[in-house]
Amino acid sequence: YNLGYPVNTQYDDFAAISDNAMRSGYFTSNRTTGAGGDDIYSFEVLKPLPMGKRLLGRVNDSTHTGIASALVSLRDENSNLADTTTSDAAGNFVFLAEANKNFSLTAQKAGYVDGTTTANTMTDKVNVNVEIILKPVYVPTAKDLELEAATGLNPIYFDVDKFNIRKDAKPGLNKVVTFLEQNPNTAIELSAYTDCRESEQYNQVLSDKRANAVVTYLRKRSSKPGRINGKGYGESHLVNSCACEGKKRSVCDESSHQANRRTEFKIVD
Numbered sequence: 001y002n003l004g005y006p007v008n009t010q011y012d013d014f015a016a017i018s019d020n021a022m023r024s025g026y027f028t029s030n031r032t033t034g035a036g037g038d039d040i041y042s043f044e045v046l047k048p049l050p051m052g053k054r055l056l057g058r059v060n061d062s063t064h065t066g067i068a069s070a071l072v073s074l075r076d077e078n079s080n081l082a083d084t085t086t087s088d089a090a091g092n093f094v095f096l097a098e099a100n101k102n103f104s105l106t107a108q109k110a111g112y113v114d115g116t117t118t119a120n121t122m123t124d125k126v127n128v129n130v131e132i133i134l135k136p137v138y139v140p141t142a143k144d145l146e147l148e149a150a151t152g153l154n155p156i157y158f159d160v161d162k163f164n165i166r167k168d169a170k171p172g173l174n175k176v177v178t179f180l181e182q183n184p185n186t187a188i189e190l191s192a193y194t195d196c197r198e199s200e201q202y203n204q205v206l207s208d209k210r211a212n213a214v215v216t217y218l219r220k221r222s223s224k225p226g227r228i229n230g231k232g233y234g235e236s237h238l239v240n241s242c243a244c245e246g247k248k249r250s251v252c253d254e255s256s257h258q259a260n261r262r263t264e265f266k267i268v269d
Helices: 009-018 142-151 167-182 200-220 254-258
Strands: 024-029 039-044 053-060 071-076 081-086 092-097 102-108 115-120 127-133 188-192 228-232 262-267
Touching: 053 071, 053 102, 071 092, 081 092, 102 127, 115 127, 167 200, 188 200, 200 228, 200 262
Parallel strands: 053 127, 188 228
Antiparallel strands: 024 039, 053 092, 071 081, 071 102, 102 115, 188 262
């Protein structure tokens, strides 16, 4: 600070006290009741000052490369919209937020599935780092369509909160095995999903279990099990509008939620 005079013991004391919860300090003012011009005043803090925090965020793709021009929304713990901003050329964004609060953040951009994360300002630090991952919208490739045509396989489905292979899914999975045995140089990758109910973290774990169950089933019946891999993607890539946001509950019926509890297949090699 330039207080208009050389740094001295008094100024040094202010700097030290300022680092200690801001108990006292100085400010300048040109108020008409002063001595004239910019005058220096001292103050003492009688009760704690509410200090805000900065949410320093970045919108990234799955390789942690920044995504520019993504719309980022900040909501409080009651899902009320607190602020919005747009990521810069490097994918960075900043929000000023209240201290000691829970927040949710959502990033949106055309061509990507909405990404969400949570953050809280219950910390002594001024800055809170946040990352939001966006995944591209799934677009079937020619190879994906080739696999479906060759096997006649539609996605297989799961019961609510379950990851075991249902009886009605086994005939389709057996067709995949036949297709792989007839095409020994072909590798496949499966993607498992959930509906939007439960938390994102819970659904990610559940989708991983579904992927592992299908991979295990296929590998046990394949002469070259190493070419079968899978991954869970939680509640991302919903096939309909049955999304759940914050404390809001989707109005979709059970058959609509069922469409999202699925595993899909694609040729990768």
